[in-house]
Amino acid sequence: MKETGKATLTYGDGKSVEFPTYGGSHGPDVIDIRKLYAQTGMFTYDPGFLSTASCNSTITFIDGDKGELLYRGYPIEQLAAKCDFLDVCHLLLFGDLPDATQRKDFVSRVTNHTMVHEQMQFFLRGFRRDAHPMSVMTGLIGALSAFYPDSINLHDAKQREISAIRLIAKLPTLTAMAYKYTVGQPLIYPRNDLSYSANFMRMMFAVPAEEYKVNEVLVRALDRIFILHADHEQNASTSTVRLCASSGTNPFAAIAAGVACLWGPAHGGANEAALNMLYDIQKNGGVEKIGEFIAQVKDKNSSVRLMGFGHRVYKNYDPRAKLMRETCHEVLNELGLGNDPLFKLAMALEKIALEDDYFVQRKLYPNVDFYSGIVQKAIGIPVPLFTAIFALARTVGWIAQLNEMIADPEYKIGRPRQLYTGAARRDVKR
Numbered sequence: 001m002k003e004t005g006k007a008t009l010t011y012g013d014g015k016s017v018e019f020p021t022y023g024g025s026h027g028p029d030v031i032d033i034r035k036l037y038a039q040t041g042m043f044t045y046d047p048g049f050l051s052t053a054s055c056n057s058t059i060t061f062i063d064g065d066k067g068e069l070l071y072r073g074y075p076i077e078q079l080a081a082k083c084d085f086l087d088v089c090h091l092l093l094f095g096d097l098p099d100a101t102q103r104k105d106f107v108s109r110v111t112n113h114t115m116v117h118e119q120m121q122f123f124l125r126g127f128r129r130d131a132h133p134m135s136v137m138t139g140l141i142g143a144l145s146a147f148y149p150d151s152i153n154l155h156d157a158k159q160r161e162i163s164a165i166r167l168i169a170k171l172p173t174l175t176a177m178a179y180k181y182t183v184g185q186p187l188i189y190p191r192n193d194l195s196y197s198a199n200f201m202r203m204m205f206a207v208p209a210e211e212y213k214v215n216e217v218l219v220r221a222l223d224r225i226f227i228l229h230a231d232h233e234q235n236a237s238t239s240t241v242r243l244c245a246s247s248g249t250n251p252f253a254a255i256a257a258g259v260a261c262l263w264g265p266a267h268g269g270a271n272e273a274a275l276n277m278l279y280d281i282q283k284n285g286g287v288e289k290i291g292e293f294i295a296q297v298k299d300k301n302s303s304v305r306l307m308g309f310g311h312r313v314y315k316n317y318d319p320r321a322k323l324m325r326e327t328c329h330e331v332l333n334e335l336g337l338g339n340d341p342l343f344k345l346a347m348a349l350e351k352i353a354l355e356d357d358y359f360v361q362r363k364l365y366p367n368v369d370f371y372s373g374i375v376q377k378a379i380g381i382p383v384p385l386f387t388a389i390f391a392l393a394r395t396v397g398w399i400a401q402l403n404e405m406i407a408d409p410e411y412k413i414g415r416p417r418q419l420y421t422g423a424a425r426r427d428v429k430r
Contacts, residue, residue, distance in 0.1 A: 001056050007031045011040060026061045026070075043417040054239065055408070059092060059400050060231045067316030071231060072096070080323045085226040085393075086110060086196050089168055092231055092400040107196075113169035114190035114199065116177075117147040124181055133388045134263040136178040142256035144170070152250035154406060163251040164399045171392045172196070176203035179385055197223040200392075205380060217334040218379050221327045225372055228320040229390055231397025233313070237261040237268070241398040242405050243414040251402065258398045259391045268387040268394075274308030275373035275383060278342055278349075286341060287348050298358055308370030309353055310363070320368035328371045331378050343374055 004023040010016045017039045023029045030053045037043060046052045061070045069076040072091050079088055083097065090098040090106050098106055123143055127136050144166070145152050151163040173190055180187050180203075188203045198219045206212035232238070240261040245254040262268035281293050296304035311318055332338050350366050353359040376386055405411050 004029050009036075009040070011042070015040075024056065026063065037417075043419070045419050049239075054234060054414075055242065055405065057234070057401070057404060058095070059404060060233045060397070062233050062313050064311070064313040064315045067314055067319050069232075069319050076228065076319055077323060080224050080227050083227070084195070084197075085223050085230070088227050088230050089396045092396050093164060093403070109165050110169045110196065111192045113166050114173055114192065116144075116170050116173050120147065120174075120177070121187065124177055127181070129182060129184065131182070133175075133178045133182065133385050134259065134391070136181070137174065137388050137391060138256050138259050138263070140174045140178065141167075141171075141259055142253055145250045145252040148252070152252065154245060154248055154250060154254075154402075157407075160251060160403055160406070164396075164403070167251070167255055167395050167399060171395050172200035173203060175385070175388050175392050176200060178388060179204055179382070182384075195219065195223075197226065201379075215334070217330060221331045221375055222379060224323065224327050225375065225389065226393040228323060228368055228372075229393035231394070231400065234401075235267070236264070237394065238398060238401050241402055245402045245405060246411065246414045248413075251399065254402055255395055255398055258394070262391050262394065263387060268390045270307065270367075271369035271373040271376070271390070272383050272386045274369045275377060275386075277305075277307040278345055278374075281349070282342060282345055287345055290345070290348055290352060293349075294352055294356065306353070306359075306364065308373070309359070309366055311365075311367045314365070314367065315363050317365045318367040321366045321371060324368050324371035324375065325366075328375050328378075331375050335378055337378055340378070342377075346370065346374055 001022045001024060003020050005021045006018045007021050008016050008018050017036075019036070020032045021029050022032060033044060044052070059072065061073075062068065071079060071088065072095055074091070074097070079091075083091075086107055087097055087103065089110075090096075090102065120140065120143070124136070124140065127139070148163070148166060151159040151166065153159045177187055186208055188206045188208075190199050190203060192199075194202060194214065198214045198216075201219060201222060202212050202214065234242075237258040241254050241258040244257040245251070265273055281289065285292075293304065296302045297306045328343065332340055332343055337343065350370070353364060353366070359365075373383075373386060376389060377383065381389060
């Protein structure tokens with residue numbers, strides 16, 4: 001972070017104060033207003049943090065206008081094509097892609113922590129069978145601190161690293177446990193001879209009655225989903241993890257808080273909403289009725305919304321959506337679903353949205369959620385589990401962000417200010 005100049009704020013009766021401006025390696029400069037209150041007695045007002053940088057970070061960069069996403073400087077397109085998820089985990093956690101020796105060590109460490117404490121099964125059985133997977137995941141992840149008390153000190157770098165490895169390794173196991181529990185099937189233990197994503201698919205879909213066959217096309221598709229969702233700058237759930245961890249709580253509790261935030265339909269539930277939208281269109285006439293659906297979307301008085309298009313940050317085509325679109329074709333062709341009506345409907349909707357002036361002018365391009373829901377459904381993942389898959393993938397990003405914050409000598413407990421608009425001071429008259 002380098003100082004680039006000064007910004008002058010004029011307020012009140014001609015008073016003025018200067019603040020330093022800083023520039024990063026990418027993106028807009030920032031105005032350092034940390035001394036604003038001390039020098040002026042005023043706060044800034046920025047609901048939703050639309051113009052506020054809450055931290056400096058070296059992990060992920062998004063250029064929304066260019067449609068660019070970088071993990072530690074590497075374009076997401078290159079990582080998705082040339083790396084697997086554990087390579088990306090190493091990159092996010094330690095700053096660089098692993099060499100052959102580092103990769104072997106890292107994969108071994110993660111693989112050797114895939115099992116969870118056997119008593120977690122009894123904890124799982126306390127949930128109703130029809131409980132939403134995200135409620136189960138929030139409880140299970142938060143409970144890890146009770147089962148692994150040797151790695152809950154947030155201010156001990158070694159313990160943070162152990163908890164990071166444990167979370168990355170155990171999230172697939174916990175997610176699969178949550179799924180198996182809801183469908184009443186026996187839990188499948190992890191197998192250390194399989195890759196990270198192959199092991200997860202086996203725990204999800206294998207049954208004791210027959211041998212499970214790994215399909216490499218589907219494994220690679222799932223691995224790509226994990227990579228594309230691994231981190232995404234200072235979004236709602238990442239900010240939640242940082243804010244929660246700023247109090248000094250343990251890593252497991254901070255990640256559970258991130259899962260709870262991700263559960264919201266405006267955040268992690270968007271791919272589920274996009275798929276449900278396609279189902280609704282299909283139910284009401286399919287491709288033949290897309291015109292009517294688009295007309296409803298444009299109608300200001302209609303409650304119909306176009307899900308899976310547009311993004312808070314991207315004002316261009318979401319780079320993850322391009323990769324997910326390719327993966328979608330690969331999966332459906334592998335499974336013989338090239339003529340799947342849902343996918344045809346999605347392509348028709350995409351074509352209209354990309355050519356219609358209404359959507360083009362508003363830059364409502366398809367985002368990653370538009371395609372990832374179709375891919376997961378084709379693989380066999382049930383819709384209620386979509387957000388849990390998202391949480392599984394995002395955990396490494398949350399941990400990397402948490403570690404970065406704790407290591408920052410300037411970090412303090414998060415304490416947003418407010419503009420109070422309630423009643424003035426008044427006395428109780430009795």
